[in-house]
Amino acid sequence: MFGTSGIRGEFGADVTAALALRVGRAVASEGSGRVVVGRDPRRTGPLLVDAVTAGLRECGANVVTVGEVPTPTVARAVEWYDADAGVAVTASHNPPADNGLKLWSADGSAVVGEEQAAVADRLERDAYDLAAWDGVGSVQSASAARxxxxxxxxxxxxxxxxxxxxxxxxxxxxxxxxxxxxxxxxxxxxxxxxxxxxxxxxxxxxxxxxxxxxxxxxxxxxxxxxxxxxxxxxxxxxxxxxxxxxxxxxxxxxxxxxxxxxxxxxxxxxxxxxxxxxxxxxxxxxxxxxxxxxxxxxxxxxxxxxxxxxxxxxxxxxxxxxxxxxxxxxxxxxxxxxxxxxxxxxxxxDVAAVPIRRDTVRTDARRAVVERVRSLVADRYERVTTVDGVRVDAADGWFLVRASGTEEVVRVTAEARDGDRMQSLFETARTLVTTAADAVGAETDAAG
Known part of the structure; x- marks a missing residue:
């Protein structure tokens, strides 16, 4: 559910008011007693703000709304208003039909790691600490955030x-x-x-x-x-x-x-x-x-x-x-x-440019494809890093294959100090992805 930048997807399919309500409940149930909420200008933003605010208040959190503001305003306002967390209703650079929710920690950084996993676990289990009728949270507007x-x-x-x-x-x-x-x-x-x-x-x-x-x-x-x-x-x-x-x-x-x-x-x-x-x-x-x-x-x-x-x-x-x-x-x-x-x-x-190329390969099985690439390179290259996707380093360049956290694509990057070598590395990486995608597709067809 969480990608590289929170929850994001098409409104009405991937992102709904029901989901926003549950996210609000989960954030409050994880102990956030005061939460800042803001949004970008998307048409679906106000109703998602209403939903996430309702979920937060249902579980006892007090909400500070900052209106339509930049996402960094929401993140910074967590400290300004002595809050425990922030929620930005935004799909950032995605198309107008999309929307999403990005969570912010008490120090104004994006929620990742164990903190994100805890919220995701509550969403998966539908496990929330609903407040009693006389313990629901309040809501106030903070117009000075801008x-x-x-x-x-x-x-x-x-x-x-x-x-x-x-x-x-x-x-x-x-x-x-x-x-x-x-x-x-x-x-x-x-x-x-x-x-x-x-x-x-x-x-x-x-x-x-x-x-x-x-x-x-x-x-x-x-x-x-x-x-x-x-x-x-x-x-x-x-x-x-x-x-x-x-x-x-x-x-x-x-x-x-x-x-x-x-x-x-x-x-x-x-x-x-x-x-x-x-x-x-x-x-x-x-x-x-x-x-x-x-x-x-x-x-x-x-x-x-x-x-x-x-x-x-x-x-x-x-x-x-x-x-x-x-x-x-x-x-x-x-x-x-x-x-x-x-x-x-x-x-x-003044910056000496190095030839680099970035592209994408569309697939409905991006994570399975990257895992297959990982197995393909395991015995073929000496310097393989898997902190995020699969990166292969050579003496004169490198390539990276990783699953997008926001789209149904595999991202391919290659760089080398020589342009021809960069292109060779890029083609190697892209061939690995297409080979892996064909194999994953064949396995899926056979299982079906």
Whole structure:
């Protein structure tokens, strides 16, 4: 039920009001006495908020509602309102028909590991501690959460001299970014700033393809950079002053290099490019690999020498400020990089790119396929890592095969310093996946 980023799926099929009610019951039954609840702009968000709030209150939890806000606002508000947990009703960058629920711990990090397993176990067993009629929880509205989020970002980041920024909100919840940047002194132009859960202006995920208009606007204006968010503004992607979309691995390397010093480590998922390690080596720092998912990255940042964490998809975590991916904070941080160095183009050009390719293979048996790949490579390669999927390291590159936590696909990644070698590794990995999928399909047909 839980993927790499909470519960997510098509509304009415995978995600329903009945499920939201049960999630609320489970969270409260696990001991959360005070819970913050917020949502992104999707049409189905309000009724799911009502359902999860009812479940929480049924089991005695008091609820603080923060309305339609970025997901990081929900995560940060857990501490602000002295709560034990948070629930963000969001499907993040998924299509409009989807929705979901993402759970937050008391320290503002995503719920993973044993804490998540305990909630999942209650959902599976339908085991809840319902309160008596006179013990149900209360609900209150906290309208100041937006202002507190903006103030927290402005207090944490210095931008001098302030650059000119184009902010593509993507019809999501990220319009706080424009407010924060203006308070930091930036000249700001916005695109797609009206919240609309149908995401009419562009698909919610801020990819290079989906951000073509942003790239064009930045290139044709005097802007120093552009930033783009997904539907709930936990992700942030950047565009240079000449309209180049910055690859996620490069932006991860830039943030990591800026934050780390000698002896520090940076938490990155197992599919991150070796570019990050290269850039960290230049300042005497190193990476530490985690499973894919911002919750796993955030968990690693609890270790004292881990000063930053991020994912190439656009999730960035500064643990000294917040343990959630915060697109608003990230936008201010990239503006500060430009202010300090003068040109995002120059910063990007300073990172030595390494050929990397990512793709997907659609299958209804993604986990079984990855398990079959694991058996196929077990005796074929010496350096195999299975912390998340199957990663094979060679002397001059690597490939990774892993089941998506949010879609019915297997994700395939390959990287090598030579382009031809990268392509060879990629084809090897993709062939392993298709071979495994054929075998799993044949077994399923035979059993049927």
């Amino acid at each position: 202002r507190r989020h903006v103030s927290a970002v402005v207090d944490a980041v210095a931008v001098d001299p302030p650059p000119s920024v184009v902010v593509d909100v993507g019809n999501g919840s990220g319009r706080l970014t424009a407010t924060a940047l203006r308070r930091l002194g930036c000249e700001v132009q916005t695109l797609n700033a009206v919240p609309d859960g149908e995401f009419p202006s562009r698909p919610s995920e801020p990819t290079a393809e989906h951000c073509r208009r942003l790239c064009r606007v930045v290139a044709e204006s005097d802007a120093d950079l552009g930033v783009a968010h997904d539907g709930d503004a936990d992700r942030m992607r950047a565009v240079t002053e000449t309209g180049r979309f910055v690859p996620g691995d490069v932006l991860l390397a830039l943030f990591a290099r800026d934050e780390a010093a000698v002896g520090d480590r940076v938490a990155v998922p197992i599919d991150a490019s070796m570019v990050v390690r290269d850039e960290l080596a230049s300042v005497g720092a190193d990476t530490t690999f985690t499973r894919v998912g911002d919750g796993h990255v955030a968990a690693r940042t609890r270790e004292p020498d881990v000063v930053f964490g991020g994912e190439p998809s656009g999730a960035w975590i500064w643990p000294s400020l917040a343990r959630c991916p915060d697109g608003v904070l990230a936008a201010a941080k990239v503006a500060a990089l430009v202010a300090d160095h003068g040109s995002l183009d120059a910063l990007v050009d």
